[in-house]
Amino acid sequence: MSMTETLQREAYRRMLRIRRFEEEGTRQFMQGKIPGAFHASIGQEGAIVGACLALRDEDMIVGTHRSHGHPIGKGASLEALMAELMAKSTGISKGRGGSMHLADRSVGIIGQSAIVGGGIPLATGAALSAKVRGSDQVCLCFFGDGAVNQGTFHESLNMGSLWKLPVVYLCENNGYAITTSLVESHAQPSIAKRADAYAVPGVTVDGQDVSAVYDAAHTAVVRARRGEGPTLIEAKTYRFDEHNVNLNAGMTDPYRPVEEVEYHKRHRDPIPLFRRALLELGLSESELTVIEREVDEAVAEAVRFADESPFPEPSELCENLYSRPIPARGKQAV
Amino acid sequence: MSMTETLQREAYRRMLRIRRFEEEGTRQFMQGKIPGAFHASIGQEGAIVGACLALRDEDMIVGTHRSHGHPIGKGASLEALMAELMAKSTGISKGRGGSMHLADRSVGIIGQSAIVGGGIPLATGAALSAKVRGSDQVCLCFFGDGAVNQGTFHESLNMGSLWKLPVVYLCENNGYAITTSLVESHAQPSIAKRADAYAVPGVTVDGQDVSAVYDAAHTAVVRARRGEGPTLIEAKTYRFDEHNVNLNAGMTDPYRPVEEVEYHKRHRDPIPLFRRALLELGLSESELTVIEREVDEAVAEAVRFADESPFPEPSELCENLYSRPIPARGKQAV
Amino acid sequence: MAAAVNDKSGNAYVRMSYLDALQQAQMEELERDERVIIIGEDLAVYGDGKVVSRYPTRTWSTPISETSFTGMGIGAAMTGLRPIVCLSIASFMYLASDPIINQAAKLRYMTGGQIGVPIVFRCCMFYGVSNAAQHSDRPYPVFLNVPGLKILCPTTPSDIKGLLKSAVRDDDPVMLFEDTKFWTVKDEVPTDPEYLLPIGKAAIRQAGSDVTLIAIAGAMRVALEAVKVLTAEGISVELIDPRTLKPLDTETVLTSVAKTGRLVIVENAHRVCSLAAEIAAIVSEQGFEYLKRPIQRLAAPDVHVPFSPVLESLMYPRAEAIIASVKTVLR
Amino acid sequence: MAAAVNDKSGNAYVRMSYLDALQQAQMEELERDERVIIIGEDLAVYGDGKVVSRYPTRTWSTPISETSFTGMGIGAAMTGLRPIVCLSIASFMYLASDPIINQAAKLRYMTGGQIGVPIVFRCCMFYGVSNAAQHSDRPYPVFLNVPGLKILCPTTPSDIKGLLKSAVRDDDPVMLFEDTKFWTVKDEVPTDPEYLLPIGKAAIRQAGSDVTLIAIAGAMRVALEAVKVLTAEGISVELIDPRTLKPLDTETVLTSVAKTGRLVIVENAHRVCSLAAEIAAIVSEQGFEYLKRPIQRLAAPDVHVPFSPVLESLMYPRAEAIIASVKTVLR
């Protein structure tokens, strides 16, 4: 099924929200207002949003260390996400999680694993849960090309398939795991082909084409919801920025050619590509401009909100470790 | 390449050595002379010996908890193995390893992992070592059908293939992992087919036909030694005994039909099958009887040796933990 | 199973083994709460046969994939279920340590409380029967260092019932280390399906005034023997069973040491950084003024479990060693 | 790099950072012994760039497969090589704990000495920089309970050179926990490619008579600050750096406590069952009669590392806390 016009507008809006949120985040990071690491999804918005839009509100997502796009793609509001990046107490995780773990439960993001490959079993378990509870929820599992080589990929896809769980495995294949290219690390360069080992359908799709990703994801989601089991989707995409804002790979030999990066930025940017497609489909320039302005305002508002929010109080350090505070028995020196 | 006549005789001898050693071991176990667990390979001798005979003396093997067949298949003498089972100080591992870990380094068994799937990376690393050292050794890696579902299978086959390491992955597919059947646990029932995910050749072979296993293993070993990388061989075999001598699965619903077990014992026993083939090929009954007598004597001698050997001394408890004893600093109360 | 017998206060008890009590607790929780599921390998082999045949859709017999079925249990716990993940032999816990430590223990905290992980990780410490180093570990000390986990080592049939049930109902990840030394031990177990024991509360198995003896998990068996002998000799031992290793009931420990001034701790885990170390450290910080004599730790030596019974029998503290240690601190 | 300077006994030194010393040690060992190889992810990113370009066939940049590339390192160590396995950030160690514990640590023992595993597991404890719970662990206590391992936490450029080189030449599995708090710290490092430090020997960083202060890994930085202040106030602190956490140099610890009668231990790991617990336990067993005051442990509280710098800064003991503890035991 193809996207409706409403969905197309929403797809454009959400891709743009990810882009602008992360561009702004990068600026804030450079100004020292965001601590820790910062992995941007810039360039990968088509794969993320196309997949997210194939879901219903009550569906679930487990993502990765490159975690900003997933909640925004699923429709999260930006304030609490930006506040989290700035380590504020109004952050979505009260300043405990940060950039690698932007999980917004209210839109169904049940976890973002910064342990590469660690989210794949969690997502598979969430699908098991849906099945046992008799819910018709589906769980979308994002992971990178690098994560495919973890044992959890293998173990989880086998169980997901064996038990026909409602999970969609979506690989954001940006060709690199930090500095390691796919060909240097995958004996079998086709990730979709690995699906045969678990008797699940394996699909390759152009991740820079949000409609194509939506179509593939939609088919997979329908299949999952029908109880027919998982699908493995390999969305070929590209990361425009460095692996991590503060990572200077510092190799004399760059791990990816400058021309390759330039080519993708210029010709394979999912946002201008989709904008052009929308105009061709008959949307007006002014409609798109309205969306663009709205997105800019939402991002600015998020920064304002985060800026004005307080930092956590030292007394909160041990909160939310357990469901109920453990009564201190005896003295507990720090 | 097919087995020479000399090799055929040796194949028969080694299969029989495994069978009689384990039959005798089972008796000793029942008499309480062997402590711990006891996993017999009875029924699986064809797969083991066929693969082992494709190796050279200096080649290496990593095996599993079902560990008796591998050293015997590689040509180990029986005394130190039986003494190990009886927990004697003359045991191959001085009574430290026991039934699940019969590693005889002198014939190239560099480890037997009782952690299911744990041996696959070790074997792949041994192959890496051979490559780095510029040796032309090959490492044969045994594992069960159950181990295929471990993450280590996936991770190791990928690296083995990527780096074209001289390793042969041989799955003793006996159809069950304790009580769990292959169809209950493998979304993709063909183990050989999983090879595609790592761009290595995947071969299925009748594990009850020692010659067929030899041929497949020989091809794989030659390929590995040539630097062309690993092969995954699925040898279809069957375990005649219970998973473990002292395991009473105790299910009202037996996990495998009695008729299935009976069928295999009667019609698919690799030893009588090969004996018949040898007679057809022209070996005489008396030649085979000589081998059979020799084997019986070797097993009896092994029991005698083990019986007469002493148990370890309590003072040896901490020996061989480190390469050199750690000088006790301060009092080390037990 | 024996018929129930009522005690003075009208509570009914049935005599059953530790393993049966565990099974009963699981069965009752499955019955009570449909969110409870069981995940693990060959469930029927490790004693869960009845459960499997009664609840086929809520027992998931898995492929051999410890890392991921543990992670799946965590994912299911995050999304509305209350899984019991059976890792069978404790030495396989290491394969699951990434999801247990990096996910289950951390997710609530890392998400600022958005996500809870109500899960039980069960495993059995299966040692002393010549299964050699790869099958004989008692690895609870490894997990004690990890914030966010709760860790239980019940030593009696009624405790395993009460603690397992509390674990299933707890909103946090709980690790339950059974000790197979108790599997066949029988005792009275309350029939009440609402019999719950609080997590975090030690039991004083015997009150005493001369010396505090803390015995952990399987070491309780020999400790009870030792206490019998010592009592007969007129030595008054206060015997404590921590039951919950994390969070530890330090109050009970310190109160006892305040009374006795003498402490012996015994366990079957390897000695370095074990629970006995932590208890000794706590007492030497917070109960130093009570101590009349050096603390005595008895544990397995810092060496792997050998296959040979002759050698393995040297690994775990025996009653005589406990008796000797008690006498040493009384000297 | 600065030019070498000779000391009075003619030994040459060069000033360099901890990270450079580590790199130099690796490079020298690769140069010296062709059995040495390096295995790990994105080797060039984590500081091994020079090594990779110099020894392309002996550096193996792996896929993201921690469990198996660790297992492969062990397999290679069993068969004639001396691998250094780089696990980068210490929180990824849990993925490799099965091969480290069940294979590397056990194989020599389980095979009665037939197999040796001469391997180094390197990782860095990368905390205090807002990477949140999944990237900030200091998990050495988890491995201290395991027999058969050796565990090092060097705190100076020359120590990391001497200890890493000893680790590579050692015939047993050695875990080397770098502390990124030291990466940029510079000091004099012997140029001698045969500069080796013994595994199992603590360093007395400053002799003193009033109190024994043991600082582990990154805590040494703040301990040195604290000692400066205390010394200025006329308090004589004996500052010990265990360097090798396993096997621990208990002799040096006990000798010092015998002299001072007072013990403060500081580390950045989580407090429960940490090394400080083990040291406190050892001293309360074997040095009880020396102790004049309760032992003081300073460690990270039993909570995960939060992302927010405001909160994370509360996690690790500060110089003021050490000073206060020292004064408490002197009261």
Ligand SMILES: Cc1ncc(C[n+]2csc(CCOP(=O)(O)OP(=O)(O)O)c2C)c(N)n1
């Ligand atoms: C278990 C584990 N190993 C290593 C890392 C370090 N690391 C962080 S991101 C990353 C690369 C992941 O690559 P990929 O899965 O392709 O995702 P991408 O970053 O390209 O989105 C690595 C190796 C980690 N976080 N977790």
Ligand SMILES: Cc1ncc(C[n+]2csc(CCOP(=O)(O)OP(=O)(O)O)c2C)c(N)n1
């Ligand atoms: C990591 C791990 N998980 C579980 C076990 C328990 N176990 C021992 S043997 C076995 C079955 C293995 O099946 P398979 O690989 O097919 O080998 P087989 O026993 O059939 O030879 C299991 C689950 C183990 N030893 N290690």
Ligand SMILES: [Mg+2]
């Ligand atoms: Mg990638």
Ligand SMILES: [Mg+2]
């Ligand atoms: Mg099998």
